[in-house]
Amino acid sequence: xxxxxxxxxxxASNAPAKFVVTGLRHAFVAEGxxxxxxxxxxxxxxxxxxxxxxxxxxxxxxxxxxxIMSGLLxxxxxxxxxxxxxxxxxxxxxxxxxxxxxLLPWRTALANVELGMELRGVPKAERRExxxxxxxxxxxxxxxxxxxxxxxxxxxxxxxxxxxxAMDPEIxxxxxxxxxxxxxxxEMMQAYILSLWQATQRTVLFITHxxxxxxxxxxxxLILTRRPALVKAEHLVSLPRPxxxxxxRFDPTFINLHKRIWIDLQDEVEERQHS
Amino acid sequence: xxxxxxGTPGTSMQNVIRIALFLALMAIWELLAAxxxxxxxxxxxxxxxxxxxxxxxxxxxxxxxxxxxxxxxxWGLALGTVFGIVVAFFLGLFDTLGKIIExxxxxxxxxxxxxxxxxxxxxFGLGLESKIIMASLLVFFLVFFSTYGGIKSVDRxxxxxxxxxxxxxxxxxxxxxxxxxxxxxxxxxxGGLGASLIGAIVGEYMGASAGxxxxxxxxxxxxxxxxxxxxxxxxxxxxxxxxMILKYIERLLLKWRPPLDYSGTL
Numbered sequence: 001x002x003x004x005x006x007x008x009x010x011x012a013s014n015a016p017a018k019f020v021v022t023g024l025r026h027a028f029v030a031e032g033x034x035x036x037x038x039x040x041x042x043x044x045x046x047x048x049x050x051x052x053x054x055x056x057x058x059x060x061x062x063x064x065x066x067x068i069m070s071g072l073l074x075x076x077x078x079x080x081x082x083x084x085x086x087x088x089x090x091x092x093x094x095x096x097x098x099x100x101x102x103l104l105p106w107r108t109a110l111a112n113v114e115l116g117m118e119l120r121g122v123p124k125a126e127r128r129e130x131x132x133x134x135x136x137x138x139x140x141x142x143x144x145x146x147x148x149x150x151x152x153x154x155x156x157x158x159x160x161x162x163x164x165x166a167m168d169p170e171i172x173x174x175x176x177x178x179x180x181x182x183x184x185x186x187e188m189m190q191a192y193i194l195s196l197w198q199a200t201q202r203t204v205l206f207i208t209h210x211x212x213x214x215x216x217x218x219x220x221x222l223i224l225t226r227r228p229a230l231v232k233a234e235h236l237v238s239l240p241r242p243x244x245x246x247x248x249r250f251d252p253t254f255i256n257l258h259k260r261i262w263i264d265l266q267d268e269v270e271e272r273q274h275s
Numbered sequence: 276x277x278x279x280x281x282g283t284p285g286t287s288m289q290n291v292i293r294i295a296l297f298l299a300l301m302a303i304w305e306l307l308a309a310x311x312x313x314x315x316x317x318x319x320x321x322x323x324x325x326x327x328x329x330x331x332x333x334x335x336x337x338x339x340x341x342x343x344x345x346x347x348x349x350w351g352l353a354l355g356t357v358f359g360i361v362v363a364f365f366l367g368l369f370d371t372l373g374k375i376i377e378x379x380x381x382x383x384x385x386x387x388x389x390x391x392x393x394x395x396x397x398x399f400g401l402g403l404e405s406k407i408i409m410a411s412l413l414v415f416f417l418v419f420f421s422t423y424g425g426i427k428s429v430d431r432x433x434x435x436x437x438x439x440x441x442x443x444x445x446x447x448x449x450x451x452x453x454x455x456x457x458x459x460x461x462x463x464x465x466g467g468l469g470a471s472l473i474g475a476i477v478g479e480y481m482g483a484s485a486g487x488x489x490x491x492x493x494x495x496x497x498x499x500x501x502x503x504x505x506x507x508x509x510x511x512x513x514x515x516x517x518x519m520i521l522k523y524i525e526r527l528l529l530k531w532r533p534p535l536d537y538s539g540t541l
Contacts, residue, residue, distance in 0.1 A: 070439060092441045102436030106454045106531040115450070116440045149533040167440065 016084065017045035018171065018203045019069065024078035026064055027228075038064045040228035042078070049201040053214035055261065056224030057268045062207045065229070066175050069205065070096050082171075092120075095169030099176040101156055103148045109159045110135060110144040116167035127166075134162040138192070154185040158192065165196070171203045178213070190216050190245045198242050211261050215254055216245050223261060226268045233264050319504040327501040328508070336490070341509055344487040347403050347475035351410020352467055358411070359418025359467075360460060367426030368448065377423070384416045389477050396482040406483070410474030417470055418463035425459025426452055458532070461525055468517045472510065 024042040027035045038061035046052050056062050067073040069080050071090040080087040103112045110131050117127035135144045138158045148156055157177065164172065178186040190213060197204065197217075208214050214221050215237055223233040239253055248254050301321045307313045308320035315323065331337040362380075366373035392409055399405035429452050437451050479488025487506045494502035 072435070072439065090439055090441065094439075096436070096439045098432065098436060100432040102432050104433060104437075104451065104454070106457070108531075115437070118450075119437075119440055119442050119446055147531040149531070164440075 015047055018048045018050070018083065019046040019205075020081045020084075021045065021069065022079050022081075024065070024068060024075050024080070026061070026068065026073070026076050028064075037228035039068075039075075040225075040230050042224075042229060042231055044222055044231050044234070046203060046205060048203055050220065051197060051204045051206065051218045053206045053208060053218035053221045054224060055208060055211060055214050055221055055265065056229060057226045057265065058209055060224050060227050060268075061229040062209075062224060063175055065224075066096075066173050066205065066207055070094055070173055092167065093169055094171045094173060095164035095167055097161055097164050097172065097174045097177045099179050101148070101160065101180075103156060103159060103163070105148050108145045108147055109140060109151065109155075112148070112159055113163050113166050115163060120167070131162075131166055134166055138162045152185075153181050154188060157181060157185075157189055161192075161196075169202070171205070174204065174206045176208055177206075178210075179208075186210075186213070187245050193217060194241075194243055194245070211258055211265070212249060215239070215257055215261070216243060216248055221261060223264045232268070233261075235261055315500075316498070317500060319500040323501045324504045324508055327505045331502065331505050337505075337509070340485055340487050340490050340506075341513070343403065343485045344472075344475050344479065344510075345513065347406040347478065347486065348410055348471040350403070350407040351474050352414050352464070352471040353411075354407065355411035355414025355467055355471065356418050356460075356464055359415045359463060360422050362415075363419050363422035363426060364448075364452075367423050368452070373423075380416075380419065384420070388412055388416075389473075392477050392481040395478065401482050401484055405481075406475045406478030406486070409478040410471040413470035413474040414464075414467035417466040418460065421459045421463030421466070422456055425456035428459075429455045457528055461521070461528065465518075465521060468521060469514070472514065472517075476510070 022043050024039050025037070026039040027037040030036045042065060054062055054065065064073065068075045069087070071087055071094070082091070082093070103109075104115065107115065110128070113131040113134055114127045117130065122130075132144065135141060138161070140155060140158060140162075143151060143155060148159070151159065161177070178189050181189060194217060204218075206214070206217060218237055221235045221237060222231055223235070224230070225232045235257060237257065239248065239251065304318075305321045308315040308318060328337070366376055366380075388409075391412070392405075395405040395409050399408055433451060433455070434447065437447060442450065475486065476488035476491070479486040480492050483489040487510060491503050491506045494500075494506070
């Protein structure tokens with residue numbers, strides 16, 4: 001099993017890659033001036049319309065990786081290309097959904113969904129119509145005029161997601177988006193993401209530390225080592241789509257994959273405890 | 276959670292209790308003065324104030340003096356607030372400039388500003404200007420520090436998220452920093468309300484020919500304590516009205532905030 005997974009091939013199909021990440025390195029200056037290497041040497045690629053999950057022990061640099069790939073942070077070494085061109089700064093082609101609640105608390109749900117279009121100068125009537133359509137699809141009808149504090153965690157997350165969808169990005173990054181939700185809400189959100197992805201396929205890079213979530217949602221899972229991170233292994237998720245989260249977890253393929261990834265990760269966590 | 280707060284009186288009941296408490300305090304004052312425990316020559320008494328107020332009004336002076344003091348305070352409040360917000364945004368958004376200038380403002384803030392009142396009268400005369408400048412100076416610092424603090428504590432996650440959505444610097448200021456500073460600005464204005472009245476009154480003490488502060492100062496020198504107390508009563512009402520207006524504005528602008536309710540936590 002380990003033979004193919006130990007050596008991630010940058011591109012499995014013939015289609016040109018959407019993202020190619022080559023030799024990415026990054027270090028932070030810690031308190032006291034010493035340098036902490038976060039990303040040691042990361043290389044991988046993402047195909048168009050692929051749903052890739054990135055899993056790794058906590059604090060391994062997953063978020064740093066996503067911040068570099070979104071153009072928020074410049075890498076100290078290595079490069080990221082998007083459609084063959086070097087990524088430079090923030091691009092509207094990427095929608096970023098973060099772990100923290102990033103809704104504007106003084107805007108209603110609807111006004112939050114409209115924000116991205118507003119920034120791009122979409123006329124009011126048009127953006128309102130599109131935002132209402134997304135609100136309807138996200139099953140938030142009746143809550144469009146509620147302020148974020150009046151919404152539940154799951155509802156806020158859905159607003160956060162459609163806020164990004166409203167800008168129609170071709171690529172979506174998600175950084176542990178459901179980490180703060182309870183298990184039932186999280187499962188509902190996973191079903192929601194699956195249905196969204198089924199409806200309009202986009203390239204998705206999804207960071208999580210939840211194996212079940214990674215297997216449920218993605219086509220391919222990259223396992224990162226502990227800090228400083230390398231791509232340790234790569235696993236293809238051959239579960240058929242459309243998937244139903246609640247049924248998947250009793251599927252033998254699912255259980256088998258879960259076990260294999262678990263062992264990969266176990267090594268990382270154990271080594272860390274020894275060091 | 277209003278439903279669970281047993282024994283907490285409702286808003287209308289709170290008003291009744293508040294007014295009853297006020298009347299009780301007035302009654303005690305009246306009784307103490309009437310029974311000679313305190314000398315009404317120095318302390319006045321509610322019945323005397325009630326008698327003096329219509330007289331003050333019919334002499335035609337009450338409205339005039341109140342209007343003058345109000346004009347000074349409100350102009351001071353408006354100017355101080357505008358300058359406070361503008362300077363705070365300027366220093367808050369241009370970080371290096373803020374780091375250089377902000378300590379100066381803090382240092383000047385340390386000067387007891389009321390000490391400047393006589394010199395303001397010297398510079399700007401006995402009219403409204405010197406009081407407006409006094410009042411706006413007091414308001415400026417309160418609004419400035421509050422707004423500056425607000426700009427510096429904008430939620431980083433929100434800033435990053437909006438930047439990733441492709442917002443320009445100007446859009447970030449208008450759509451994130453400004454609305455997120457509104458509660459802080461209002462907190463500054465809340466303090467500024469009282470400060471503007473203090474600025475106007477103290478300015479009038481130092482040299483004026485009209486205004487409630489001038490009436491208080493001149494009535495005191497003639498031992499007309501009833502008139503002094505009438506003026507203070509008017510200021511008391513003005514303070515209440517100011518606060519009610521601000522509360523209304525706050526309710527309007529801050530309806531996106533979860534209502535604070537500490538009942539049951541204490």
